[in-house]
Amino acid sequence: MGKPSVKICGLQSVEVLKSMINLPIDYIGFVFARSKRQVSGNQAAELAAVLGTWQSGKIPESVGVFVNPSMEELEAILSLTPLDIVQLHGTESPEFCREVREQLGVKAFKVLSVKPDGTLHGGQPVEDYEGVIDGLLLDTYDPHYGGGSGVAFAWEQAEPYRLWAKERGIPFLAAGGLHPGNVGELLDVMSPDGVDVSSGVETDGIKDLTKITAFVERVKGNMTLNKQVPDEHGRFGPFGGRYVPETLMNALIELEESYRKFQDDPEFQAEIDYLLKQYSGRETPLYYAERLTEHLGGAKIYLKREDLNHTGAHKINNAIGQGILAKRMGKRKVIAETGAGQHGVATATVAALLGLECKVFMGEEDTKRQQLNVFRMKLLGAEVVPVLSGTRTLKDACNEALRYWVSNVHDTFYILGSATGPHPYPMMVRNFQRIIGDETRRQILEAEGRLPDMLIAAVGGGSNAIGMFYPFVEDTDVRLVGVEAAGRGVETEYHAATMTKGTKGVFQGSMSYLLQDAHGQVQPAHSISAGLDYPGIGPEHSYLKDIERARYYPITDREALDALQLLSRQEGIIPALESAHAVAQAVKLAPEMGRDELIVICLSGRGDKDVESIMAYTEGGAEL
Amino acid sequence: MNGAAVNLMEKTFSDLKAKGETALIPFISVGDPDPETTVDIIVELERAGADVLELGVPYSDPLADGPVIQRASERALVRQITIESCIDTARKARERGVNMPFVLFTYYNPVLQTGLDRFFGLLQEAGISGLIIPDLPFEESEEVLRLADQANILLVPLVAPTSSSRISMILSRARGFVYCVSSLGVTGERSAFHQNVDEFIQSVRAQTELPVAVGFGISNREQAERFAKICDGVVVGSAIVRKIEESLPLLENEATKEQGLLQIRDFVAQLKIKN
Numbered sequence: 001m002g003k004p005s006v007k008i009c010g011l012q013s014v015e016v017l018k019s020m021i022n023l024p025i026d027y028i029g030f031v032f033a034r035s036k037r038q039v040s041g042n043q044a045a046e047l048a049a050v051l052g053t054w055q056s057g058k059i060p061e062s063v064g065v066f067v068n069p070s071m072e073e074l075e076a077i078l079s080l081t082p083l084d085i086v087q088l089h090g091t092e093s094p095e096f097c098r099e100v101r102e103q104l105g106v107k108a109f110k111v112l113s114v115k116p117d118g119t120l121h122g123g124q125p126v127e128d129y130e131g132v133i134d135g136l137l138l139d140t141y142d143p144h145y146g147g148g149s150g151v152a153f154a155w156e157q158a159e160p161y162r163l164w165a166k167e168r169g170i171p172f173l174a175a176g177g178l179h180p181g182n183v184g185e186l187l188d189v190m191s192p193d194g195v196d197v198s199s200g201v202e203t204d205g206i207k208d209l210t211k212i213t214a215f216v217e218r219v220k221g222n223m224t225l226n227k228q229v230p231d232e233h234g235r236f237g238p239f240g241g242r243y244v245p246e247t248l249m250n251a252l253i254e255l256e257e258s259y260r261k262f263q264d265d266p267e268f269q270a271e272i273d274y275l276l277k278q279y280s281g282r283e284t285p286l287y288y289a290e291r292l293t294e295h296l297g298g299a300k301i302y303l304k305r306e307d308l309n310h311t312g313a314h315k316i317n318n319a320i321g322q323g324i325l326a327k328r329m330g331k332r333k334v335i336a337e338t339g340a341g342q343h344g345v346a347t348a349t350v351a352a353l354l355g356l357e358c359k360v361f362m363g364e365e366d367t368k369r370q371q372l373n374v375f376r377m378k379l380l381g382a383e384v385v386p387v388l389s390g391t392r393t394l395k396d397a398c399n400e401a402l403r404y405w406v407s408n409v410h411d412t413f414y415i416l417g418s419a420t421g422p423h424p425y426p427m428m429v430r431n432f433q434r435i436i437g438d439e440t441r442r443q444i445l446e447a448e449g450r451l452p453d454m455l456i457a458a459v460g461g462g463s464n465a466i467g468m469f470y471p472f473v474e475d476t477d478v479r480l481v482g483v484e485a486a487g488r489g490v491e492t493e494y495h496a497a498t499m500t501k502g503t504k505g506v507f508q509g510s511m512s513y514l515l516q517d518a519h520g521q522v523q524p525a526h527s528i529s530a531g532l533d534y535p536g537i538g539p540e541h542s543y544l545k546d547i548e549r550a551r552y553y554p555i556t557d558r559e560a561l562d563a564l565q566l567l568s569r570q571e572g573i574i575p576a577l578e579s580a581h582a583v584a585q586a587v588k589l590a591p592e593m594g595r596d597e598l599i600v601i602c603l604s605g606r607g608d609k610d611v612e613s614i615m616a617y618t619e620g621g622a623e624l
Numbered sequence: 625m626n627g628a629a630v631n632l633m634e635k636t637f638s639d640l641k642a643k644g645e646t647a648l649i650p651f652i653s654v655g656d657p658d659p660e661t662t663v664d665i666i667v668e669l670e671r672a673g674a675d676v677l678e679l680g681v682p683y684s685d686p687l688a689d690g691p692v693i694q695r696a697s698e699r700a701l702v703r704q705i706t707i708e709s710c711i712d713t714a715r716k717a718r719e720r721g722v723n724m725p726f727v728l729f730t731y732y733n734p735v736l737q738t739g740l741d742r743f744f745g746l747l748q749e750a751g752i753s754g755l756i757i758p759d760l761p762f763e764e765s766e767e768v769l770r771l772a773d774q775a776n777i778l779l780v781p782l783v784a785p786t787s788s789s790r791i792s793m794i795l796s797r798a799r800g801f802v803y804c805v806s807s808l809g810v811t812g813e814r815s816a817f818h819q820n821v822d823e824f825i826q827s828v829r830a831q832t833e834l835p836v837a838v839g840f841g842i843s844n845r846e847q848a849e850r851f852a853k854i855c856d857g858v859v860v861g862s863a864i865v866r867k868i869e870e871s872l873p874l875l876e877n878e879a880t881k882e883q884g885l886l887q888i889r890d891f892v893a894q895l896k897i898k899n
Contacts (some may be wrong), residue, residue, distance in 0.1 A: 074761035102799055228734065233763065241763075241764055242761065242763060242764065243688070243732055243759045243760060243761070243764055244759055244761065245687065245688045245758050245759055245761075245782065245784075245788075245809055246758075246761050246762075246781070246782045246783060246784050246787055246794070246805070247688075247782075247784040247786060247805060247809075249761050249763075249786075249787070249790060250786045250787065250788065251786070324712065388696055389691070390685065395685065396685075399685055399686075399687055403687065403688075403690075403809075403810045406688075406808060406810060407808050407809030407810070407811050408808075409786065409808060410808075503735060503737075504735045505733045505736055505845075506732045506736060506759070507685065507733065508685070508687070509759075514733075516733070516737065519707060519708070519734055519737060519738075519739065520683075520707065520733040520734035520735070520736060520737035520738070521683065521684040521701065521706075521734070522685050524735075528705040
């Protein structure tokens with residue numbers, strides 16, 4: 001049997017429909033019945049014209065959705081817009097269906113509404129429609145709205161109808177309450193010929209391409225994931241893009257062009273590979289944490305030891321890549337923003353290595369929390385610029401670095417440290433960090449002969465997580481788990497849980513999820529970990545969340561500290577506070593999983609930089 | 625779109641051109657120090673000879689702004705100023721009899737969270753003529769341009785000395801006036817401008833019929849005169865915002881408020897170039 005067909009219903013916007021033409025969709029539905037999605041015959045004609053330009057597979061069939069129409073009404077609509085199928089949603093009789101087919105020369109689909117108890121609402125028994133319809137659609141019945149109200153009916157009630165349709169050789173479609181998150185489950189339990197969706201692929205009442213794409217992918221299997229993002233505009237679905245002052249546009253375009261040029265240059269890649277190996281010490285081990293595994297008593301836990309990199313964290317992977325790119329582009333000065341100081345140290349290190357002048361912007365608050373790293377950067381010859389604006393943390397350091405870059409764009413390269421910011425940074429940083437996932441994949445296959453069941457990584461801006469996830473995105477059996485900082489708890493004001501509590505918006509150059517108030521002002525974040533203390537998140541993570549490929553969970557300061565101590569005592573490894581969040585999530589999930597299941601935690605950094613602040617909490621009684 | 629209505633800003637620029645005058649375009653942060661005083665300041669700015677007014681919406685992360693406007697934003701945000709209260713302030717200034725056209729200067733996120741349709745509705749109701757969104761470059765502006773055109777609100781683009789080959793593309797959809805950025809960097813007073821600023825402005829002028837205004841860093845009469853010779857409008861932002869900041873002690877006291885307002889008016893009046 002082929003893949004189930006997909007029917008997207010309730011289209012109203014030509015632009016949205018145009019954005020869908022690369023997706024394998026089988027039916028496009030226009031609603032002529034009274035509804036918030038109702039279109040006129042003329043509007044439908046304009047929409048139907050788009051179908052002729054379809055790029056993926058065959059052209060979708062056009063479906064008109066009606067509730068108890070008269071023949072005159074149908075004739076009037078059909079004179080304006082050619083429809084392949086008339087879908088009858090009311091209490092139309094079998095005789096009426098026959099007339100529609102015979103007099104109008106279109107196919108007739110009948111919709112039957114199932115009540116929660118499995119009986120039909122109104123209409124006639126399905127047997128009466130034998131020989132007069134070309135397709136059967138089963139929908140939810142809602143006493144207020146009739147059908148099509150978007151509530152999932154009890155799927156197991158559908159089986160007799162499916163069999164009836166199958167025996168008569170006509171397609172059977174399931175509808176009502178479907179969305180990208182439940183359609184997979186539906187297909188598991190009832191195997192219809194097709195599925196119909198409308199409100200389940202909308203956001204605020206408007207069709208949402210990300211959700212449509214996710215829905216289609218769930219039904220048809222992954223056909224586009226990984227290959228397409230970002231597109232030429234730096235878009236991951238609706239996320240990403242390039243929202244910066246005009247003054248920076250040419251610099252970003254130049255950066256993107258240079259990156260694309262050097263990306264394919266074997267010498268450029270060889271130079272990076274050499275430094276990653278000989279200078280940073282890659283590849284990093286994939287270590288089986290046996291005692292932690294035994295302690296938790298569930299899934300087998302591996303640690304990807306990014307903490308063993310030179311400078312103590314994954315940040316060096318990206319700093320080496322961008323540093324060499326800066327040099328190739330002839331820029332002698334580099335700048336960077338830093339939160340915990342890890343990216344600042346990595347950039348200062350690479351600048352020293354490559355003989356570049358280096359300035360690191362760091363929120364004043366963070367310079368206090370991470371004095372050791374401030375001193376390290378100075379020792380490496382970098383200038384540390386304390387940032388006094390805004391909340392004096394990572395986000396303000398980013399703002400200040402961007403402001404400085406605007407003024408000095410002619411001779412300065414901005415080494416951005418996370419998978420955030422305007423295009424091409426999220427793509428470029430991901431590509432420099434994907435070595436984490438690439439190695440992990442190879443190593444776990446060697447160790448276990450199969451892929452892991454779950455990857456867990458901490459997410460601030462999200463560079464170690466996206467580097468770990470990216471090579472596994474198409475392996476849909478591998479669960480991707482991002483862990484964000486819940487600070488004192490997501491129910492308080494003091495957290496950095498962008499995915500759990502944030503909404504979509506534009507921040508620091510890209511569209512993504514964001515902690516903000518109702519008026520679009522960015523809200524301060526809070527976390528014990530300076531590296532996760534950030535109100536935004538990289539756009540690719542927002543995309544993975546929306547298509548439900550990755551899941552994101554919050555971990556509190558307390559849980560992270562406990563996990564840090566646990567790992568220290570069980571394995572003799574002191575993780576960075578950032579990475580301790582990932583460990584804490586494993587502590588929650590591993591015991592629920594079977595002993596034959598595999599988890600890989602990205603241990604993004606080591607904890608030396610944090611010992612002073614940890615001491616303040618554990619010994620000094622500082623309040624979380 | 626109401627095609628018959630001439631936008632007030634277009635009319636102002638054509639009247640000035642007929643008189644041979646350069647537009648003085650002040651920028652202020654709305655709500656600094658509070659919305660009522662902002663209305664008072666707007667009244668004074670018109671008396672001082674301002675022709676078009678940029679109303680800055682305070683934002684938590686003003687990427688394109690230097691320290692002076694950052695501080696003003698922070699002061700306004702403490703008072704919970706929102707994009708809607710800014711639009712409302714424009715409406716109140718109109719009610720006080722202010723005639724000059726208003727341009728709302730706002731970062732994109734507050735616009736997005738207001739909802740584009742609703743936002744343009746509010747602008748129309750308040751009689752705001754134009755819009756500047758410093759972090760919405762041409763490539764991301766399709767939807768905003770479409771709705772702005774529909775609402776007859778002029779989306780004023782920024783062009784920079786580094787824009788080079790992008791200039792013609794940006795000008796193709798420009799309306800109202802073209803805002804030339806005099807120097808690379810954030811807003812704020814400065815003594816030197818981009819080395820090729822004159823050639824840059826000439827090249828923009830050669831490519832458009834629209835009025836050309838210059839901004840970023842212009843802070844005194846001498847600089848205003850310098851640019852008045854080669855363009856149709858001069859934007860002065862940080863210098864005025866700083867003057868307001870300096871006048872805060874006077875403005876915040878009822879007994880001395882008038883004196884503070886006069887001080888601001890005098891400063892702005894000497895920036896107006898009448899050729």
